[in-house]
Amino acid sequence: MGSKRAVATFVAEMAWNHGVSLLHDLIPRLISLSAKGACEAELVCLILRSISNVGITRDALLAVGDREMLLHGLGEFLPQVLPLLCSLLDKYTQDSFSDPSNQYMEDANQHECTVKAALDTAQAYAKWTPVTDLARYGLIQRCGSLLHSNIFRLHALQFFKSIMQSKRPVGIAIAEYDLAVSAVSPVLMDISEGSLKFVEPELQCLKALCSSLRYHAVHSKIMGKLSELFGSVPATCEYPSKSHNGLLTCSSPVRVSQAVGKISCSSDMQDNSDGMSCHLVEDHNVLAEAFTLVASCPRVQKDPLLLSCILNPLSKIWSQPEWEINLLDYFCDTWFRTSVHNILVLVDEELKKYVQEKYNGTCPKGKPSCLSLLPLMLPILLKLLQYVHSLWTDEVASNISEELEEAKFIMCSVESSDLENEIRVWLQKIRETGYMIIGNCSYLEGAFYNLLDNTLVCGALMKNIDSMEFRHVTWLVTYVIIPLVKNCPCELWKEWLDMLLKPLFHYCEYTLFGSWCHHLYKNKVNVPDNFGDPSVSEEELDKLGLNLMIKLTRGLSDLFATIALPDLNNGLTSERQSEDLQSTLSSCLVGYGCITT
Numbered sequence: 001m002g003s004k005r006a007v008a009t010f011v012a013e014m015a016w017n018h019g020v021s022l023l024h025d026l027i028p029r030l031i032s033l034s035a036k037g038a039c040e041a042e043l044v045c046l047i048l049r050s051i052s053n054v055g056i057t058r059d060a061l062l063a064v065g066d067r068e069m070l071l072h073g074l075g076e077f078l079p080q081v082l083p084l085l086c087s088l089l090d091k092y093t094q095d096s097f098s099d100p101s102n103q104y105m106e107d108a109n110q111h112e113c114t115v116k117a118a119l120d121t122a123q124a125y126a127k128w129t130p131v132t133d134l135a136r137y138g139l140i141q142r143c144g145s146l147l148h149s150n151i152f153r154l155h156a157l158q159f160f161k162s163i164m165q166s167k168r169p170v171g172i173a174i175a176e177y178d179l180a181v182s183a184v185s186p187v188l189m190d191i192s193e194g195s196l197k198f199v200e201p202e203l204q205c206l207k208a209l210c211s212s213l214r215y216h217a218v219h220s221k222i223m224g225k226l227s228e229l230f231g232s233v234p235a236t237c238e239y240p241s242k243s244h245n246g247l248l249t250c251s252s253p254v255r256v257s258q259a260v261g262k263i264s265c266s267s268d269m270q271d272n273s274d275g276m277s278c279h280l281v282e283d284h285n286v287l288a289e290a291f292t293l294v295a296s297c298p299r300v301q302k303d304p305l306l307l308s309c310i311l312n313p314l315s316k317i318w319s320q321p322e323w324e325i326n327l328l329d330y331f332c333d334t335w336f337r338t339s340v341h342n343i344l345v346l347v348d349e350e351l352k353k354y355v356q357e358k359y360n361g362t363c364p365k366g367k368p369s370c371l372s373l374l375p376l377m378l379p380i381l382l383k384l385l386q387y388v389h390s391l392w393t394d395e396v397a398s399n400i401s402e403e404l405e406e407a408k409f410i411m412c413s414v415e416s417s418d419l420e421n422e423i424r425v426w427l428q429k430i431r432e433t434g435y436m437i438i439g440n441c442s443y444l445e446g447a448f449y450n451l452l453d454n455t456l457v458c459g460a461l462m463k464n465i466d467s468m469e470f471r472h473v474t475w476l477v478t479y480v481i482i483p484l485v486k487n488c489p490c491e492l493w494k495e496w497l498d499m500l501l502k503p504l505f506h507y508c509e510y511t512l513f514g515s516w517c518h519h520l521y522k523n524k525v526n527v528p529d530n531f532g533d534p535s536v537s538e539e540e541l542d543k544l545g546l547n548l549m550i551k552l553t554r555g556l557s558d559l560f561a562t563i564a565l566p567d568l569n570n571g572l573t574s575e576r577q578s579e580d581l582q583s584t585l586s587s588c589l590v591g592y593g594c595i596t597t
Helices: 002-017 020-034 038-061 064-075 078-097 105-126 131-136 139-145 153-164 174-182 184-190 202-214 216-231 245-250 252-259 267-275 281-296 305-318 321-330 334-360 374-390 402-407 418-441 454-462 470-487 490-522 538-563 578-586 589-596
Strands: none
Touching: 002 020, 002 038, 020 038, 020 078, 038 078, 038 105, 078 105, 078 131, 078 139, 105 131, 105 139, 105 153, 131 139, 131 174, 139 153, 139 184, 153 184, 174 184, 281 305, 281 321, 281 334, 305 321, 305 374, 321 374, 334 374, 334 418, 374 418, 374 454, 402 418, 418 470, 454 470, 454 490, 470 490, 470 538, 490 538
């Protein structure tokens, strides 16, 4: 086979080097050669496939005008090539299915190789040949008949996968194209009438099915099949490290998102996610990647149903006891870190854009799909932040890996590994992005009544504030506390401000105040932040520490400026009577702060 492929590649290169004119002489000779026997027919298929592949490669390197001429040159031979492939499939398929006795074993094996070569060639031409031509010459029908064969199914599915990934034409050929493609989906569905299980090559059928979802006529059937496959994911509490099948199932929405326009999801698809009660970090990562890709697809911005199909099982993962026990270990998993960060960045960007458009008065009707799913996302984010915060507590710090411990330092040293540096950057990005998401949520209409729960938010963010470094508290004040204070309705001050401001002021009274006293009276800088690089001089460390103190102090000053905003202190009016003090303070945030602190 290797020598045949080398010959095929050489012939294809020589043919294209001499231009399309040589192909006019070569194609008839190849047709004649294929009639001599199975071995020669296989070689002809390999040559035809190489001609297509080399032509596509050269097509990508040419200018637009030359490219159109080259594609036209390839298309000239379709009336000869496609019928030839059909005839070879008809001729050698039947022989390959015959009983391979000892006498005919060698011939049967050769016939099998010829059929596979013909299918691979058909797949190569399906990448660029109009689907209408593939249907007109009967190649779709021939390949479809081989889907029931265990020997040829994988090769045939690659052909149909290429068809489903083809671009819809523009112009008068649309109707003919849609008719041809709509006939393909039933062919694929026919081989999956039974329950799809985790065996090859049925999973290849799943890949091809996902690509056909752009055609609305087959939505209900294919979504039902995908729903069935979701429901068959085995629930396990152990890592299926060798199994790619569950990951392929969970990642099917990725392929859906790349193909679909508007999706009419089966309600069963969401219900079947209940069967996936316990997932692993690998499944989590694929689901997270699926969510990011689907949410990034402009065509599903107004249809969050598919997103919820992914987010519901993802949310279940985070609620599993096994997940919580091992969550800190997952921080060392590169794929986990990337997938989580990508989701947060996506949500943060959509949220900031929506808030900015709302502020400018240009906000479109309806919320983006990601924002409608915030009730499912926020518990995950809050749990993640709570575990990130816990890294700096004494209880957790004594039980974490060396990489995590080193990643807590502000700066990397010469001895720091790449993993430590990557985790260090990730921890900072998670804090900043997560804080900004929560803070921007406060600008959403009705957020304090329908979205943000003071017990969950304040409990997760303020629980370990005494263990935080100055840089952490600065981010917390700037990105979370100031927006929450600014947007909190006055009737909810007691529920929110008590839980936000008291722990913060307590931290400042002891930690920040102590650092300033140390600096003013002893001319030394003492901050809770760990820099981690022993090569940095003490003088440089003092400058860095003082800078952190100043940043936190400025952040607190901004907080007090927010508390003093006129809109939050309507009770401070000259007309107020001094004896109406309690009524005045109830509508005055400054006065309320005085009472609560």
